[in-house]
Amino acid sequence: MHISEKLALSRAEGKPTFSFEFFPPKTAQGVQNLYDRMDRMHDFGPTFIDVTWGAGGTLSHLTCEMVKVAQSVYGLETCMHLTCTDMEKSKLDDALKEAKLAGCSNILALRGDPPREKEKWEATSGGFRYAKDLVKYIRERYGDYFDIGVAGYSEGCDDNEDVDELIDHLKEKVDAGATFVVTQMFYDTDLFLEWVAKVRAKGIDIPIIPGIMPIHTHAAFLRRANWTRCNIPKHWTEALEPVKNDDVEVRAVGRDLVAEMCRKLIDAGILHLHFYTMNLAQATRMVLEELELLPDLESPLQKPLPWRPSLGLNRRDENVRPIFWRNRNRSYVARTQDWDEFPNGRWGDARSPAFGELDAYGVGLKGTNAQNIKLWGSPESIQDISDLFVRYMSGKLDSLPWSEAPISNEADTLTKDLIDLNRRGFLTINSQPAVNGAKSSHLVYGWGPRNGYVYQKAYLETLVSPEHIAELITRIERDPGMTYYAVNRDGDLKTNTPGDGPNAVTWGVFPGKEIVQPTIVETVSFLAWKDEFYKVGKEWANCHSSVSPSRYVIEDVMDTWYLVNIVHNDFHIDHGIFPLFEGLQVADMDKPLHRLEVPNGNATNGAPNGESTTNGQKSTLNDLVDAAKSAAETVTQGINGLAVSSN
Amino acid sequence: MHISEKLALSRAEGKPTFSFEFFPPKTAQGVQNLYDRMDRMHDFGPTFIDVTWGAGGTLSHLTCEMVKVAQSVYGLETCMHLTCTDMEKSKLDDALKEAKLAGCSNILALRGDPPREKEKWEATSGGFRYAKDLVKYIRERYGDYFDIGVAGYSEGCDDNEDVDELIDHLKEKVDAGATFVVTQMFYDTDLFLEWVAKVRAKGIDIPIIPGIMPIHTHAAFLRRANWTRCNIPKHWTEALEPVKNDDVEVRAVGRDLVAEMCRKLIDAGILHLHFYTMNLAQATRMVLEELELLPDLESPLQKPLPWRPSLGLNRRDENVRPIFWRNRNRSYVARTQDWDEFPNGRWGDARSPAFGELDAYGVGLKGTNAQNIKLWGSPESIQDISDLFVRYMSGKLDSLPWSEAPISNEADTLTKDLIDLNRRGFLTINSQPAVNGAKSSHLVYGWGPRNGYVYQKAYLETLVSPEHIAELITRIERDPGMTYYAVNRDGDLKTNTPGDGPNAVTWGVFPGKEIVQPTIVETVSFLAWKDEFYKVGKEWANCHSSVSPSRYVIEDVMDTWYLVNIVHNDFHIDHGIFPLFEGLQVADMDKPLHRLEVPNGNATNGAPNGESTTNGQKSTLNDLVDAAKSAAETVTQGINGLAVSSN
Known part of the structure; x- marks a missing residue:
């Protein structure tokens, strides 16, 4: 959606809003950390974010990449900066095309910031001369597709201190087709408001968005003021100077000063604030908190759907997803990014598109081997893995290989049951309780428009050891619900679902609307998820040395255990799934797993597996597989049609 | 669906099933009566019906028409008879094409019955010689599209008494591609079962469907036995002869004899019975009742959807319709028959197709003027119309111009409120109560698969007089629900719905399925319904002489009253809509309406209106319109944006 449209909507509600600026970090780890931060800062409720243009080389590519990820994965309305003076036209065309393909419809058209490593802006040959040329060019090429912002310099810019002349330039940019203005940072609100009055007097009536620079450290505060040559009001200096050696105090005083400035702007009718976050969350969060603009726990952001909607190309109407990726949002978006159509209203419409290949999108385990071992330790038995899962279910561990975020508070009512199940060796992957018509504003389960009701069928996804799969299935099939x-x-798939149509497990009923059913369980997507699930598990095993017991025990689970999902279709019944597991307990959980004794007599306790060894041991691996198979078959005797194999 | 498939499904359940044969009546009134009868006989739950081939001329066209109506409007799986010896190939091609276009996928391929008015079959030149040629031809042209039935003659046919030779012929027809057999009528079950054994011995293993002729009168019983030369068992004659002059007794004895025969067939493993209804319901119903095969009130037929699904071409997946046509199923099917796609899962998908033109499908008032006046009388005041509506709401009147069937028992909980409203001059057209999760097996509200829950939002559609429309809208808009x-x-449309998306007012949640939302309220379809509504009302007015007070009072309502539909979106609240009308009452309802005094002084009380009068009165009509407009405007002062006009 266009930024100017979003601003008009919130202006109509008389509600102050805000946005965040980020820049492309220099290292891969920095990028990952920033994504995590953008993800968390989504919950602050910014109207949009923008990503500065990484002038030249890989950084410009990174801008496009970040815009795409922010739009698609994190569902953040994103504005891409674009500079023109240091750009070939072809590169510019590429950037605009990529932005459009990413679903981004907002561009901030700039003449050209100095690359971050230089201190001074330099015009380069080629490309356009002024930002207005870029604005004009985008309008010519893309019509109204993009909302186009331009920069406003309330206190002059680095090569021109004549504010009035700069307002004339601004007028030219607006006449060329700009639809909103983002200003340079400033500290002096009076100067700024005078400038706004002058701009308005020139007949410029598009939204003006003030750029706000929170105070992170005293040194940075001074450096930025110096760099932009903006005026520092006397009372700012007086307040900051005495505490300048105490970072904590600087931030507290800075918060008050910046918040005071923001209040003055809001009182003057400037309802939208743009924060230069410098890729940091804290200083910005403190100001927003002080302004009481953050959503609080009592009334969190109204969620449009139970999962974070993507704003990627053609995805804005997407409103149905399989439940399986709930804890791996990013991989779902990556694997479906090439779909021509996204399901809207029902899953059936989008059943044809295949899920992308696992390898094509880097869908796998996050983090380095060392990081993951630090996080999840080196389990040597099912007991160790079970303990890990119990810690996650208890909220004492922030992630598991298949769950990239801490367990959701939605599972609170299930915590006891989940912990109990994991203690007994059923490793639970995903779950939701039954909800029989909670208000759409419900703090935990609510989503969608006001005055509606939301529903859920109870869902449990869990790993089941071969010793229990037959009994569990027998028990499930006894209950028609x-x-x-x-x-x-x-x-090898076993199911009792009628046909292969989807089963809606989350839905909502709203005034004046069709029923929305955003989460489903269904065959094709479950099989795609299964591949991803076992691949991630395999990668977890591979974090450990090929001769380690950890590698062996995790691999054994991946090779022989079943991934089972269960829906209790009667959403009037609480906790209906857990009784299925009554009395079941994985045997000898605490016994470190040993390599099976294989026919040729090779003792294999703790020995390396076939993958990383020499030819000689190949047959050993096959023998192992056969042995495991025959063991599994013994277990599953009596399950009609349920083939079991272990490799 | 293919008949052989349907038979296999019910055979798997071990459930006896049945089907009905109809033939094209000779008069238009006969056709209408038969449609009504087919509609009612749908509720008996036949697996399919078939329509005999009206050999030659208009009757053959009527067969195609009846097949189409049965499939599309009444949702009856239909098999079309087709004879070949008296047919040009081109006519045959047309018939097959029409059948396919109607959504019919079952053909009974016959050599050729004698036309009903002749007593003897005559081969005509051209076309095919034997039924097997026709079977082969259909298979060549249509592959597996059609299921093809052929006739079986267990006691010989009119020009061949050699049963064994006829079995050889049957074998040839099966080898040519026939997939089921329907037999000639018979009374001697033993003879029949012997014949079945012989047929099986010849290696014919497709389903054999016995043709059952219920006994309507003694004369018909004898005539048919004579005509088909079938054996009458001695105990039949002994039982019928003594009562032959008492029609009621004949039917009772006949019922027992035929039921006994059917039981013997079922015991022999022949689970499907085909009834030659002779276009009559009673004798067949009596046999089915005796066999306890009719659905009873305690466990009626499982309704797949809250409305009768059509089996027309491309319509089998249709599962969303606007609520407006609930009481005019046939006109909805007619007006949408040319759609390329029917909504499935959500209305949004089918929003583009326009509703057919009113005039193109004969969408209008049923019955002749005389019939309608007899039915609905000659109202001379709003009070008279109100009384008529009250009688309908009380179940004392079987139809209204917009409701072709008696009021549904679904409205039972609303009866008191509806009667009250109509007494006060709000003429209610359609309604449903709120249902907050009834079992899908619920006797009144239930539909869809077992173990599900169904929901409804309360709905009311009513005519509102100009004097109350402003106040009513003010009251509605006060309630956000x-x-x-x-x-x-x-x-002139007024609404408070957000956007123009549909509002689901009936939906169901079922095990292992997406949410089904079969009924919606929505702008475009409401405007199409509005046109139909006022057209039907106008036609009701036109049943009365142009100089009658009835014509005037009905026309006045059509010209000036508003059609209003109201959804209470909170389905947890019972009777939420009716309090809106508290204290509202149409004034002077019992005063016979007079023509307005118009400026040029023409007294118009009871005078003819413009439509059927001479030029001189044209201006009078316009004046009337102006006067009515200005009256209406006075009433609606203060309704912002709600234009009122009266013509």
Whole structure:
């Protein structure tokens, strides 16, 4: 959506709003950290974010990449900066094309910031001369597709101190087609408001968005003031000077000064504030908190859907997803990014597109081996893995290989049951409780427009050891209210669902609307998820040395355990799924797993597996597989049609 | 669906099933009566019906028409008879094409019955010689599209008494591609079962459907036995002869004899019975009742959707319709028959197709003027119309111009409120109560698969006099839970719905399925319904002489009253809509309406209106319109944006 449109909407509500600016970090780890931060800062509720143009080389490519990820994965309305003086036309065309493909419809058209490593702006040959040329060019090429912002310099810019002349330039940019103005940072609100009055007097009536620079450290405060040559009001200096050696105090005093400035702007009718976050969250968060603009726990942001909607190309109407990726949002978006159409209203419409190949999108385990071992330790038995899962379910661990975020408070009512299940060796992957018509404003379960009701069918996804799969399925099939899918790594699928149509497990009823059913369980997507699930598990195993017990025990689970999902279709019944597991307990959980004794007599306790060894041991691996298979078959005797194999 | 498939499904359940044969009546009134009868006989739950081939001339066209109506409007799986010996190939091609276009996928391929008015079959030149040629031809042209039935003669046919030779012929027809057999009528079950054994011994293993002729009268019983030369078992004659002069007794004895025969067939493993209804319901119903095969009130037929699904071409997946046509199913099917796609899952997908033109499909008032006046009388005041509506709401009147069937028992909980409203001059057209999750097996509200829950938002559609429309809208808009549309004949629309998306007012949640939302309220379809509504009302007025007070009072309502629909979106609240009308009452309802005094002094009380009068009175009509407009405007002062006009 266009920024100017969003501003008009919130202006109509008389509500102050804000936005965040980020820049492309220099290292891969920095990028990952920034993504995580952008993800968290989504919850502050910015109207949009923008990403500065990484002039030249890989950094400009990174800008496009960040815009795409912010739009698609994090569902943040994103504005891409674009500078013109240091750009070939072809590169500019590429950037605009990429922005459009990413679903981005907002550009901040700039003449050209100095590259971050230089201190001074330099015009380069080629490309356009002025920002207005760029504005004109975008309008010519793309019509009204992009909302186009331009810079405003309330206290002059680095090569021109004549504010009036700069307002004339601004008028030219507006006449060329700009639809909003973002200003340079400033500290002197009076000067700024005078400038706004002058701009308005020139007949410029598009939104003016003040750029706000929170105070992170005293040194940075001075450096930035110096760099932009903006005026520092006397009372700012008086307040900051005495505490300048105490970073904590600087931030507290800075928060008050900046918040005071923001209040003055809001009182003057300037309802939208643009924060230069410098890729940091804290100083900005403190100001927003002081202004009481952050959503609080009692009335969090109204969620439009139970999952974070993507704003990627053609995705704005997407409103149905399989439940399986709930804890791996990013991989779902990546794997479906090439779909021509996204399901809207029902899953059926989008059943044809295949899920992208696992390898094509870097869908896998996050973090380095060392980081992951630090995080999840070196389990040597099912007991160790179970303990890990119990810690996650208890909120004492922030992630698991398949869950990139801490367990959601939605699972609170299930915590006891989940911990109990994991203690008994059922490793739970995903779950939701039954909800029989909670208000759409409900703090935990609510989503969608006001005055509606939301519903859920109880759902549980869990790993089941081969010793229990037969009994569990027998129990599930005894209850006509339950539907399930069970699959092992090889894709031997067992299910009692009628047909292969989707099962809606989350839906909402709203005034004046069709029923919305944003989460479903369904065959094709479950099989795609299964591949991803076992691949991630395999990668977790591979974090450990090939001769380690950890590698062996995790691999054993991946090779022989079943991934099972169960839906209790009667959403009037609480906790209906857990009784299925009554009395089931994985045997000898605390026994460190040993390599199986294989026919040729090679003792394999703790020995390396086939993958990283020499030819000689190849047969050993196959023998192992056979042995495991025959063991599994013994277990599953009596399950009609349920093939079990272990590789 | 293919008949052989349907038979296989019910055979798997071990459930006896049945089907009905109809033939094209000779008069238009006969056709209408038969449609009504087919509609009612749908509720008996036949697996399919078939329509005999009206050999030659208009009757053959009627067969195609009946097949189409049965499939599309009444949702009956239909098999079309087709004879070949008296047919040009081109005519045959047309018939097959029409059948396919009607959504019919079952053909009974016959050599050729004698036309009903002749007593003897005659081969005509041209076309095919044997039924097997026709079977082969259909298979060549249409592959597996059609299921093809052929006739079986267990006691010989009119020109061949050699049963064994006829079995050889049957084998040839099966080898040519026939997939089921329907037999000639018979009374001797033993003979029949012997014949079945012989047929099976010949290696014919497709389903054999016995043709059952219920006994309507003694004369018909004898005539048919004579005509088909079938054996009458001795105990039949002994039972019928003594009562032959008492029609009621004949039917009772006949019922027992035929039921006994059917039981013997079922016991022999022949689970499907095909009834030659002779276009009559009673004798067949009596046999089915005796066999306990009719659905009873305690466990009626499982309704797949809250409305009768069509089996027309491309319509089998249709599962969303606007609520407005609930009481005019046939006109909805007619007006949408040319759509390329039917909404499935959500209305949004089918929003583009326009509703057919009113005139193109004969969408209008049923019955002749005389019939309608007999039915609805000659109202001379609003009070008279109100009384008529009250009688309908009380179940004492079987139809209204806009409701072709008696009021549904779904409205039972609303009866008191509806009667009260109509007494006060609000003429209610359609309504449903709020349902907050009834079992899908619920006797009144239930539909869809077992173990599900169904929901409804409360809905009311009513005519509102100009004197109350402003106040009513003010009251509705005060409640954030209500959405409404109000429109007059000219299409001046007022609504408070957000956007123009549909509002689901009936939906169901079922195990392992997406949410089904079969009924919606929405702008475009409401405007199409509005046109139909006022057209039907106008036609009701036109049943009365142009100089009658009835014509005037009905026309006045059509010209000036508003059609309003109201949805109470909170389905947890019962009877939420009716309090809106508290204290409102149409004034002077019992005063016979007079023509308005118009400026040029023409007294118009009871005078003819413009439509059927001479030139001189044209201006009078216009004046009337102006006067009515200005009266209406006075009433609606203060309704912002709600234009009112009266013509």
